[in-house]
Amino acid sequence: MTGNPPAPPARKGDDAAEEAAPEASILRLIVEYLRPHRRPLLLAIAFQIVQTLASLYVPTLNADLINNGVASGDTSYVLRHGGFMLAVTVVQLTAAALGVYFGARAAMGLGRDLRADLFSQVQRFSAAEMERFGAPSLITRSTNDVTQIVTMLTMALMLFLTAPIIAIGGLAMALTLDVPMTGVLLASIPVISVAIYFIVVSMVPASRVMQRCIDGINKVMREHITGIRVIRAFVRDDHEQHRFAEANAELTDASLRVGRVQAFFGATAMVFGNLTSIAVVWIGAGRIADGTMQIGDLIAFLTYAVLILGSVMMSMGVFMMAPRAKVAAGRIREVLDTEPTIADPADAVRDLPGPGNLDLEGVTFRYAGAEEAVLRGVDLVARPGQTTAVIGSTGAGKTTLLNLVPRLFDVDAGTIRVDGVDVRDMDRALIARTIGLVPQRAYLFSGTIASNLRYGNPDADDDALWRALTTAQAADFVRAMPDGLDTVIGQGGSTVSGGQRQRLAIARTLVANPRVYLFDDSFSALDTATDAALRAALAVDIADAAQVIVAQRVSTIRDADRIVVLEAGRVVGTGTHEELLESNPVYAEIVNSQLTLQEAL
Numbered sequence: 001m002t003g004n005p006p007a008p009p010a011r012k013g014d015d016a017a018e019e020a021a022p023e024a025s026i027l028r029l030i031v032e033y034l035r036p037h038r039r040p041l042l043l044a045i046a047f048q049i050v051q052t053l054a055s056l057y058v059p060t061l062n063a064d065l066i067n068n069g070v071a072s073g074d075t076s077y078v079l080r081h082g083g084f085m086l087a088v089t090v091v092q093l094t095a096a097a098l099g100v101y102f103g104a105r106a107a108m109g110l111g112r113d114l115r116a117d118l119f120s121q122v123q124r125f126s127a128a129e130m131e132r133f134g135a136p137s138l139i140t141r142s143t144n145d146v147t148q149i150v151t152m153l154t155m156a157l158m159l160f161l162t163a164p165i166i167a168i169g170g171l172a173m174a175l176t177l178d179v180p181m182t183g184v185l186l187a188s189i190p191v192i193s194v195a196i197y198f199i200v201v202s203m204v205p206a207s208r209v210m211q212r213c214i215d216g217i218n219k220v221m222r223e224h225i226t227g228i229r230v231i232r233a234f235v236r237d238d239h240e241q242h243r244f245a246e247a248n249a250e251l252t253d254a255s256l257r258v259g260r261v262q263a264f265f266g267a268t269a270m271v272f273g274n275l276t277s278i279a280v281v282w283i284g285a286g287r288i289a290d291g292t293m294q295i296g297d298l299i300a301f302l303t304y305a306v307l308i309l310g311s312v313m314m315s316m317g318v319f320m321m322a323p324r325a326k327v328a329a330g331r332i333r334e335v336l337d338t339e340p341t342i343a344d345p346a347d348a349v350r351d352l353p354g355p356g357n358l359d360l361e362g363v364t365f366r367y368a369g370a371e372e373a374v375l376r377g378v379d380l381v382a383r384p385g386q387t388t389a390v391i392g393s394t395g396a397g398k399t400t401l402l403n404l405v406p407r408l409f410d411v412d413a414g415t416i417r418v419d420g421v422d423v424r425d426m427d428r429a430l431i432a433r434t435i436g437l438v439p440q441r442a443y444l445f446s447g448t449i450a451s452n453l454r455y456g457n458p459d460a461d462d463d464a465l466w467r468a469l470t471t472a473q474a475a476d477f478v479r480a481m482p483d484g485l486d487t488v489i490g491q492g493g494s495t496v497s498g499g500q501r502q503r504l505a506i507a508r509t510l511v512a513n514p515r516v517y518l519f520d521d522s523f524s525a526l527d528t529a530t531d532a533a534l535r536a537a538l539a540v541d542i543a544d545a546a547q548v549i550v551a552q553r554v555s556t557i558r559d560a561d562r563i564v565v566l567e568a569g570r571v572v573g574t575g576t577h578e579e580l581l582e583s584n585p586v587y588a589e590i591v592n593s594q595l596t597l598q599e600a601l
């Protein structure tokens, strides 16, 4: 039950991930996702058939009107026949509008379901999958790629029945009017089809490049927006502008390449279409002159020619979109088919009877794609009512160690147990209830302070929020805010200071009331006095919980019940401040670098 699924392939940059995107059958994806939208789909098809049959009928009616009414000056025939023709046209237009409406409903429904499934799937992803795809690509796949498929489907629904009916029905009608002239029409269709084929063949690789370029633009844009302050501070606007211009130019080039192919072969098809019309008029004019054809029939024939060639060209539009949609389908399938490396076990433990004893034994972990393990055989215990501190130089593996506890990643070897139960056997909801991780970089969501504080416990009342804020030393500044708990904060907590954000993140975890608290350098942005006050308040407020504190400052952890010294992924000492100071040179060096001798003793 605790076996690890195979590690996902390493992320070698977006390009490599993109090249690896599998080809997916767009048809299978569409069939699967259109199933729940059968009703609008069938209505769309029915209305399209009605409108197509009506559009095939109108030219014949028109020919009769000209031959029997206009040519002979029979006004009453013109009025009677014209009225009927008008009624058929109204039916045609109404059916066309309804066909487009229901087709769009089915396609939009498919788009909505695809986006929803992508969203749910990404929510199941562990940190490893998030790193593999990258946020910009996941955003493009959920928006742009879905739009590609919806747009193509909307067009295809309009054409996939109408085009063949018009082509076959139109040719049959044309044959009844004039056989040799229909031959001219038939001859031009293969030429146009060859042009379409070249467009489609050249579009597949170009589409892949285009989607990757859009990912690239999103990536630069996202970094630019999130890192705007750093960019300003280092006056790197020009550099960023240059990066964006490069990504933008790459997309423009790719789009132009696609555009050139489309323009060349599209124009070729158009030329042949027009040459066909000219040939028809040429031959038809001769026939009218020698009296073997009526003028109404020529006009009807021309209308059929335009209808047939128009439907072939419109189909070309769908064919041109198909390669991009195919690439998009592949990218979407890749996300949907990715099994999260961390999933709930089948018979997960849903409740823990114990008080929150945390035991890490022989924990070893290597990041996917990395050569060396960042943690090797780490042991750590945290007990209710006690504080366990982890200290070590930067890059020692402290954050990684804490992230393993709530299963942001899974250990490669060793075990992590809470009250004797392996975290890999626990239900995710139980993990969330039991373990409260306050990350190094606290993230707040757009909304109010209250909505953020209630994130892990939606039922908490205002008193609970204020209690948590008081413990987290955040009550004063929240009270001073214009709307108190209802003060709106920007996405990512952009409208509060770093220290305020850290304290709000601590308060959010306190509101969730877990049994084990993991503070990952969560006091680093606080001044020493606030840091001390916060820890004193925590000692009273969460006296029964187990606390693990990662800190850089010795003053933050010197009173801990147990201090674990981590060095290059290994535990090099465990004990109290006094014990370690005496016996552990690594710890003594860290202490000496921060405290005066007197403070240390």
Ligand SMILES: Nc1ncnc2c1ncn2[C@@H]1O[C@H](COP(=O)(O)OP(=O)(O)OP(=O)(O)O)[C@@H](O)[C@H]1O
Pocket: 131, 367, 370, 374, 392, 393, 394, 395, 396, 397, 398, 399, 400, 401, 440
């Ligand atoms: N997502 C990742 N993929 C690959 N390597 C990573 C990843 N995150 C961290 N590392 C590497 O793992 C090692 C340990 O990183 P970690 O963040 O756990 O250290 P830390 O002790 O918390 O450092 P600090 O005190 O600076 O926060 C580092 O060498 C880092 O480069």
